[in-house]
Amino acid sequence: MLVPKHIDVRALCFDVFGTVVDWYGSVQAEVQRLALPVDGGDFALAWRAGYAPAMQDVRSGALPWTDLDGLHRRILNRLLAERGIALQEAQAAELNRVWHRLQPWPDSVTGLTKLKRRFTITTLSNGHVALLLNMAKNAGLPWDMVLSAELFGHYKPDPEVYLGAARLLGLAPAQVMMVAAHPSDLRAAAACGLRTAYVPRPQERGPGGTMEAWTAGEFDLVADDFLALAQALGAG
């Protein structure tokens, strides 16, 4: 009889932005609420698009360690300037904190609650601890533990993040499953020996948004949402 490779998994580590929460819809709604003279969805995409290069500047050493509030604010300032929008400092700071108030996908809280009964469930995000804690309190995400790039001084996909998570959890990498909507994150986790679950979120980048390519069979599990993931892992 075939034994599934995820049989010994003890902890699930979740990517957060896009996998657990809907950054596109949340940022879009906030921009519209503020009545900024831009398309909310376009603004959300542009803000998020600045994130990978900013993080790369930290990973390469071009920028000293800067948390996500700092990176988001650098990008926001540029976007506002490019669009000729002047906000008061308090307004800009409040808008920048929208990333602390992102809303979960409809299945996130119910699915995590089921999975928590059987597994240790943690974040494993490039968001810093304070942001992830504020988000969890605001959205009702029932984490056992908040694990963040901040604890390791490295951003994903650096291996220090995945291996650091397993070490802190007191587990072998193969006892830890990374759950993400992003194949690139999962591939980096697998390269460190972690198990992988792919949960595609086709709405992540809004209507008609593109998704990373992937190949059938390259991940240990593929599930449509967290309820299906719970079912697949015997925690349904």
Added chain:
Amino acid sequence: MLVPKHIDVRALCFDVFGTVVDWYGSVQAEVQRLALPVDGGDFALAWRAGYAPAMQDVRSGALPWTDLDGLHRRILNRLLAERGIALQEAQAAELNRVWHRLQPWPDSVTGLTKLKRRFTITTLSNGHVALLLNMAKNAGLPWDMVLSAELFGHYKPDPEVYLGAARLLGLAPAQVMMVAAHPSDLRAAAACGLRTAYVPRPQERGPGGTMEAWTAGEFDLVADDFLALAQALGAG
């Protein structure tokens, strides 16, 4: 009108051993269950008595960073040898993990659940993350986040632990309240600018056990248990 000093507290950091869980009763019960030829209560006290000097060896640099499983095992091996008790390796390893299975005081889970509605609640313990997570899953402790000396590479009462907790929480030290059954822990937290709540646990060292001395007025709050603490903080 007087504004209480704890008015701006956003997060509560809890000492764990003795404050949240009953190490004396839990270790005593485990030793008795194994029918070791010793008094369970005496053995618990001797094991715990080895803890402060072992940690001091790490704090002074005499011992490299060693987690609590490692320190507990060193002490256990010495205690067993002194008493002429031979355990198989698997038995000794299992006994050493009793510190992952400590039972909460009767008010702990209810009190923490109330406090969690109003505050971010975290551990702030010399126990390592894996131990604290296992304990939380086993005992049903509803932490928002597990903060540990391990994350800072320093044991309490080093200031790096208290200041590191406030930094990770994204809060000023005065927005963080340390909750402990040990005046020495609270004094070290206060020296770093944290607020303090003293919850005496007179049964911590078993019947007739001694407690650290303290002075009325030296802490921001004193509460008989976590239910009284919740009441005092408006989370009852």
